[in-house]
Amino acid sequence: MNWDQLALLYAVATSGWWLYMATSRWPVARWASLNGVARAFATAVTFRAPHHRVNADACADLVRRAGENLRLPPVEVARLRFAAQISDLGLAAVPHRVLNGQLSAEVDAVIAGRHPEIGGAMLDLLPLGGDVAELVRCHHSGGNSLSETLVALAGECSIREQVAGSAAARDLLVIRLVEADDPTRVDAARALLAASARG
Amino acid sequence: MNPANFSRDRALRGDRVGPARKRALVWLIAGTILLISAARGNVAGVALALGLVADDLAPPSPLGAAPSFPIAIGVAAASPASGAILGAIFVMRSWLASVNRDYFPRALIQSLVLGCAFFVGGNLLAASPLRAGALYIAALVAIGAIHLLADWVRGHQPGFETRSRLNAMTSEPLMRLGIAVITAGIVASGSPLAILALLPAAGYLGAAQWTRERRREDRAAMLQALSGLLQYAHPYTLGHMQRVAAMADRLGARMRLGPAHRQRLAEAALLHDIGKVALDEAVLEANRPLTPAEWEHVKNHTTLGADIVSAANKADPAVPWIRHHHERMDGAGYPAQLAGDQIPLESRMIAVIDAYDAMTGAGYDATFRRYQPPVNAAEARLELRRCAGTQFDPQVVAVFEAVLTEELE
Numbered sequence: 096m097n098w099d100q101l102a103l104l105y106a107v108a109t110s111g112w113w114l115y116m117a118t119s120r121w122p123v124a125r126w127a128s129l130n131g132v133a134r135a136f137a138t139a140v141t142f143r144a145p146h147h148r149v150n151a152d153a154c155a156d157l158v159r160r161a162g163e164n165l166r167l168p169p170v171e172v173a174r175l176r177f178a179a180q181i182s183d184l185g186l187a188a189v190p191h192r193v194l195n196g197q198l199s200a201e202v203d204a205v206i207a208g209r210h211p212e213i214g215g216a217m218l219d220l221l222p223l224g225g226d227v228a229e230l231v232r233c234h235h236s237g238g239n240s241l242s243e244t245l246v247a248l249a250g251e252c253s254i255r256e257q258v259a260g261s262a263a264a265r266d267l268l269v270i271r272l273v274e275a276d277d278p279t280r281v282d283a284a285r286a287l288l289a290a291s292a293r294g
Numbered sequence: 295m296n297p298a299n300f301s302r303d304r305a306l307r308g309d310r311v312g313p314a315r316k317r318a319l320v321w322l323i324a325g326t327i328l329l330i331s332a333a334r335g336n337v338a339g340v341a342l343a344l345g346l347v348a349d350d351l352a353p354p355s356p357l358g359a360a361p362s363f364p365i366a367i368g369v370a371a372a373s374p375a376s377g378a379i380l381g382a383i384f385v386m387r388s389w390l391a392s393v394n395r396d397y398f399p400r401a402l403i404q405s406l407v408l409g410c411a412f413f414v415g416g417n418l419l420a421a422s423p424l425r426a427g428a429l430y431i432a433a434l435v436a437i438g439a440i441h442l443l444a445d446w447v448r449g450h451q452p453g454f455e456t457r458s459r460l461n462a463m464t465s466e467p468l469m470r471l472g473i474a475v476i477t478a479g480i481v482a483s484g485s486p487l488a489i490l491a492l493l494p495a496a497g498y499l500g501a502a503q504w505t506r507e508r509r510r511e512d513r514a515a516m517l518q519a520l521s522g523l524l525q526y527a528h529p530y531t532l533g534h535m536q537r538v539a540a541m542a543d544r545l546g547a548r549m550r551l552g553p554a555h556r557q558r559l560a561e562a563a564l565l566h567d568i569g570k571v572a573l574d575e576a577v578l579e580a581n582r583p584l585t586p587a588e589w590e591h592v593k594n595h596t597t598l599g600a601d602i603v604s605a606a607n608k609a610d611p612a613v614p615w616i617r618h619h620h621e622r623m624d625g626a627g628y629p630a631q632l633a634g635d636q637i638p639l640e641s642r643m644i645a646v647i648d649a650y651d652a653m654t655g656a657g658y659d660a661t662f663r664r665y666q667p668p669v670n671a672a673e674a675r676l677e678l679r680r681c682a683g684t685q686f687d688p689q690v691v692a693v694f695e696a697v698l699t700e701e702l703e
């Protein structure tokens with residue numbers, strides 16, 4: 096092989112590598128590079144609302160594993176993981192006395208309950224935030240898409256694990272599985288079960 | 295001040311030629327070299343023109359990280375006579391592509407040294423493409439040594455400056471080595487059209503650099519948002535953290551911190567009070583002096599802030615800077631009662647700026663801190679001077695006053 100042929104081979108190889116990185120690795124890396132900051136967000140919220148403690152890392156990891164189980168694209172898995180980790184940032188806008196159990200009026204409970212909406216509004220202001228704002232808005236109510244359902248289910252599972260242990264969380268998912276008549280939700284619940292079992 | 299724009303702002307302030315004219319000049323020179331070289335069948339010239347264009351399209355980068363660098367290595371390894379021309383081209387490239395004024399003398403020295411080394415080395419080595427790889431590695435080591443020496447001469451902490459540059463220079467190592475070796479082989483074989491085979495690789499290096507830049511900008515935007523989180527919890531902090539960050543950058547420049555160090559300091563200043571997100575706003579907004587229990591509650595914010603930043607990256611140098619930004623020189627501060635030089639310099643800097651901004655109360659809601667009304671700038675400076683040596687580092691206070699004086703002029 097002479098140098099011209101080697102150069103041509105090199106050109107083909109680098110073109111292929113470039114295509115692979117641009118379509119797969121770089122988009123995933125963009126979300127993954129923010130995992131540390133997302134963890135900082137989650138820590139800040141946990142410090143503010145210790146009684147509302149959700150293990151954001153565990154929830155995010157659950158979402159990641161479930162997404163892999165569902166064979167979602169890697170960039171979607173990375174996006175869901177980020178959204179799960181940052182989902183409770185709206186709690187920063189809820190008054191401290193409300194978060195720490197001093198509800199003085201019904202309106203306080205309403206404010207606390209609106210934290211997903213507040214978090215979504217915060218994220219709408221950020222460059223990448225718009226990509227996950229809807230997921231954050233739906234993280235307690237669930238949504239229409241598989242991604243929204245997954246984040247909501249994982250969040251609920253994580254809360255229940257914190258409160259009542261893994262068995263209760265799995266019971267919940269079994270119930271969801273039985274009740275669901277939407278194949279998408281059944282698949283999401285199954286993936287969560289599989290991810291929980293492996294964990 | 296947006297840390298994400300730091301490099302770009304500095305680049306714009308340090309540029310000697312406007313961006314549009316710079317681009318026009320680069321493309322004019324590259325085009326001329328390309329035409330003449332292609333007409334003469336000179337592969338080395340074609341490769342160099344390609345390198346210049348690749349550099350211009352990619353974000354600004356240190357010399358060793360530029361897409362043109364491995365191409366130049368390959369050319370020098372295969373064509374010794376091009377070494378001298380290469381040196382001249384890199385001198386011009388340094389002038390055109392200097393990221394900031396601080397960097398330009400260093401880039402110039404690197405270019406001159408490398409140009410001479412290429413000429414000498416190219417003549418000493420046999421024209422072997424495989425030795426282009428060795429020359430590339432040796433050149434990186436030489437550039438790294440020049441950076442270390444320059445940082446030492448300027449008193450910068452080499453851990454910040456050289457590490458960030460070396461990371462850029464050694465990213466995508468196989469791709470860069472491959473470019474150097476392939477270029478040398480093509481130049482030695484003398485086939486001008488084959489040099490076009492380097493286009494995908496050079497393009498990849500530029501694209502990789504763009505994605506890294508975008509990730510840096512995303513991270514900076516998220517850090518801004520993290521500081522903004524505090525403002526949702528405690529609206530009175532509006533603007534305070536941004537002002538402290540902007541002033542920290544200016545103070546850092548005056549204290550001759552390197553660009554990467556200043557950027558990190560500004561990020562730490564932006565987040566220095568993030569721990570207050572955990573505090574009860576009823577305590578923080580109290581219209582009276584705090585009780586001992588409440589004061590203990592508030593003092594926690596330094597440790598909480600450090601823990602929040604540490605959650606993102608345990609090895610982040612900003613963690614101790616945030617943790618200790620309320621220490622005092624006389625050891626009567628919190629949380630660790632550090633004294634004097636035990637307190638990180640960056641914490642001492644943030645302490646001075648934080649106190650000044652709190653005293654002047656610029657932008658604060660007038661109803662906040664009613665029991666301690668804001669003072670004017672002159673009184674705040676007097677207070678800083680009065681507390682220099684006990685609460686604040688006197689050297690930092692002196693430099694900070696110089697910065698304030700400059701701003702007034």
